[in-house]
Amino acid sequence: MTETAAARYAGARVQRVEDGRLVTGHGTFVDDIARPGMLHACFVRSPIARARVTHVDVSQALELPGVHAVFLAGDLNPDVKEQWYTSLGRDAGLAWPPLASDEVRFVGDPVALVVAEDRYLAEDATELVEVDYEPLPAIADYREAQTAGVQIHEGYPGNIAGQASGPPPETVEDAFASAPHVVEETVYQQGYAAVPLETRGLVVEWTAGSREMTIWAATQAPHEVRAFCSRLLGLPEHSVRVIMRDTGGGFGQKVVPQREEMCVMLAARRVGGALKWIEDRRENLMAAGQARHEHGTVRMAFDDEGAILAVRLDHVQDVGAYPTPGPVKTAGAVGMFFPGPYRVPRGAWSTTSVFSNTSGRTAYRGPWQFESVAREVLLDIAARRLGIDAIELRRRNLLRGDEMPFTNPSGMPYDHMSPLETFEQALAMLDHEAFRHEQRRAREAGRYLGVGVSAYVEPTTTGMGYYGTEGATIRIEPSGKVNVYVAGGSTGNSIETTVVQLTADALGVDIEDVATIQGDTAVTPFGAGTGGSRSGSMTAGAVAETARVLREKLVALAAHRLEAAEGDIELAHGRARVRGTPSAAVGYAELAELAYFRPEALPPGISAGLEASARYKARSPLLWANATHVCTCEVDVTTGEVTLLRYIVSEDAGPMINPNVVEGQIAGGTVQGIGGALLEHLAHDEDGNPLATTFMDYLLPTTTDVPTIEYGHVEIPGPGPGGYKGVGEGGAIGAPPAVINAVADALSPFGVRITRLPASPAAIVSLLESPN
Incomplete structure (x- = not known):
């Protein structure tokens, strides 16, 4: 034919x-949807990180004109039929209660759902719901969770949500013992959030006569919402219709329904009409979920020429009180991808996910991203200790196209890529030698410039x-x-x-x-x-x-x-x-x-x-994209202010369907990564109170913080139709270590070593005052 x-x-x-x-x-976004007789929902949320709920009085709220109902855990939670996500399967074991009942476990935990004629009335009524709390010891710092003597959830001793491991440590210990050079650091990454322009929200309309439910949702996966609602309410799947028009960003936060969406689905059937819930920004930052909060002890062994002999990562991540959808699987990916785009002959890893009394961990653009932060930060530290330029150290270890297929020590089957090629393209765009010359001249004049590089591989499009x-x-x-x-x-x-x-x-x-x-x-x-x-x-x-x-x-x-x-x-x-x-x-x-x-x-x-x-x-278990990010910056050593000068990305996402779209995806992720490196911090105090629930406290990058991003493209086709690969998450993976390495390079004359994110002005000044 x-x-x-x-x-x-x-x-x-x-x-x-x-x-x-x-x-x-x-x-047409969810908040644009209006249905006849539509009611509005608002949540009563816990002001305490951990407490026993001893009594709830809703009488005053119900007396407020325009209030139709106040639902508690005893009203909604028993209506749950099944609760699981298609991507994880029936036996994932993370079935959280829609509303808190006997105990609240983080500030923002939903305790009651108020339904009223408009959002303003509903919000006013939440103030009239009286909840008596008996405070309990809380774990605000996940690093203390395993030894605190406080158990957040029954059935999870030591607050361990799950563990995973790859090749055991003994498979690499002889390599470390005999290596001429071993570099070890513990790298910490702060918690931050997806912060979509449009917060979470949905309109749920129950038609009792036909026993059908229609949901207008802000979601990344409308068919998953339908399947989840069908199971949750025990409805035939064909009786649930989900409509998703425009959604203002998701970044992983909107892949699956969370507890609030469950509550609205359950409540809509009881109110017998349309029910709308739109999350406000304070709720989003307080309760929609956190990401990234984790640390890892990283070790790398090198020979005298700088070749990597072995690597090891021992990783711990905070999953908050109610992680969604499944944190352990993603944590395993941190270990499996940790060898990155390098010629690593031997490796070992372990990961532990722990509960804390903070908002639950959710998926966020490149949720395994810590592997690149830990590896790339350590490579720069290692280069300084070995007396090799960080660019040259990577060049000696990066995989070439003619080495494909290549299986990393964790069993990941790389193919259809050439990491060295994107690396060389990015460095050519920078003109590395010219930059080093400019850097030397700037230092003579009392100005501190730096260049940072990060390289990574990214699995896209699973065929499984x-x-x-x-x-x-x-x-x-x-x-x-x-x-x-x-x-x-x-x-x-x-x-x-x-x-x-x-x-x-x-x-x-x-x-x-x-x-x-x-x-x-x-x-x-x-x-x-x-x-x-x-x-x-x-x-x-x-x-x-x-x-x-x-x-x-x-x-x-x-x-x-x-x-x-x-x-x-x-x-x-x-x-x-x-x-x-x-x-x-x-x-x-x-x-x-x-x-x-x-x-x-x-x-x-x-x-x-x-x-x-x-x-x-899909014709392949995984399609592999890869990229190199290069960042240059200037650091004011008096104030700690970081000014980004140039930002370069060379990416292989296969042939590009639309270069404008590819570059837009790279740019969006890169800006998020820059924010995570320098600004964003979903901080809590020692009692578990969130300290960043407005944009006065949670700082996002603006156009003044981000230079024009320069793009290079390498197009190595994958095995699928058109050779297309994915590009959605890479920018957010590569940017944080590139920016941190640039700042560390600028401050290298002062002996500064950056192993904690974000590199805020205050953190930089503190490091300059007390170099590590």
């Missing part, structure tokens, strides 16, 4: 199709389990225009544009003639949503599989209509034509008219209509 003409849109900088409605204010397939439905309408239906979950990652580009190429139509329908579980095929840097490559596969079926039908119809051999039919610009005979052509609209309205004229064996559905199964 003749394929379509060469790609016109894949690889092009096509303008995003989403932007028209979004920049003109015509997007829940995330391993994706579906699409494509319909050529009677007009000849094209609609493509995919699960969606777009939260700013441009999946609408991506799907339109891919479909236009796959069917040989003009991009203006393609539209996409996403985010409505009633009409879209099942999909795992946005997460794990999977959307581009998986939807590319789904579109390719589905379009193949339609192309075959178009060719058969055209061959019949034009009285030509199928092998002579070409598809381009919405027309089927006979090769070598331009006048012998027929438009898709005419073929659609034949397929839909004249079934008696169809050739034998061809069914009516022009619609197809198919599923794609």
